[in-house]
Amino acid sequence: MLLNYYKKWRNGKRQGKGVLEYRRGGCYDGEWANDKFHGVGKYVWENSDEYEGDWQNGWVTGIGILRYVDGRIYIGEFKNNDRDGRGVLTMENGDVYEGDWIRDTLQNPVKIHYADGDKYEGEIEDNCYWKHGKGVMMFSNGDVYDGDWDCDNQHGKGKYTWEKDKREY
Template sequence: MYTLCTEGRTINSESLDLSEKVTMRSETLMKKDKLDNAIVLEDGLVYIGEMQNDERHGYGILIYPNGSILEGNWINGKANGICKLQYSQDEYYQGNILNNRFQGYGEYVNNNSSIYKGQWENNEKHGYGEEYFKNGSIYCGNFIRGMREGEGVYLSSNGSKYEGQFKCNMMEGDGIMFWGDGSTYKGQFQNNDINGYGVYTYPDGSYYEGYFINGKRNGIGSLIRYDGYEVSGEWEEDKFYKN
């Protein structure tokens, strides 16, 4: 969860210190019409921008004591519209804000972990979005209250691909998994693993249809080899147990 209240956050050691940021932003803003000089507020915030009725109103920049910067449009003292909240050189949010909350489309970038592009509601990822991880993995699909939930596609950095249902950030429900060696599985998932009934197809064309527990053949199932030979019955820990 990402909030506009940035108290307690630390900024990157390579980023500018607060005084440099104030000077830099002031020089930029003084070139614009109808912008006031920097105002230092009682809580340590620094605001540079337009005012109306003693409230932030119009275009302006708010600088937090820890160095984070919120830049964009203000209405009656609150950020509204397209804004940018810069936590550090490596981390920022840019997109729509409604009454100081991330709302609508926005992009959250953390160069040390991931990039998210998609919908937000009340400061959380909510709706359709795409998340690109530093290790090369990609998720495209639905989010609910900050978690991957509903239909989605996950492309792993190891070359595998999952299409199906998610719950609480995990593969959960019906889905299809494709592996780089040509293997596929279509069926039920639970806790990020193959659990329940499904069909697993091997690279040589053989396939197993039946029940799985934690990715292994367990319970009633049938293995049909590529040459037509069939083994049906009960399986335990990936091994045929009895007819």
């Protein structure tokens, strides 16, 4: 599992700044305390996902950036290796989801800024990021839909307002 550790030791434990490399890939470069990742550091997994930010007693905890190999980027708060607290997730297509996270799940309500200029504020389905429940969609052309959503589709009660003539439906 462990390949190499470079830098400081104290009383037989890793301490201070150091680099840890694993045989199967993966690497940690950062601060240590009492033989655990602690302070600021960067970890790269075997699949090339990488985290850079705060660590506490071996756990990703604090503020950091998580870059996924598929192109997604999360910037925000972490607790016990999960996205937890305020954060922003940018998807590979440029859509941006912002809100509060608990144990790696984005909580309602959320704000979404789509790459095409549309914006949404409201509820989503857990971990699939579909508009689901109550929400307001502000289209880039100025139209607005305020109402119910089901699996990313307008569904149920709602009000649609056209920007060009202020008609409502």
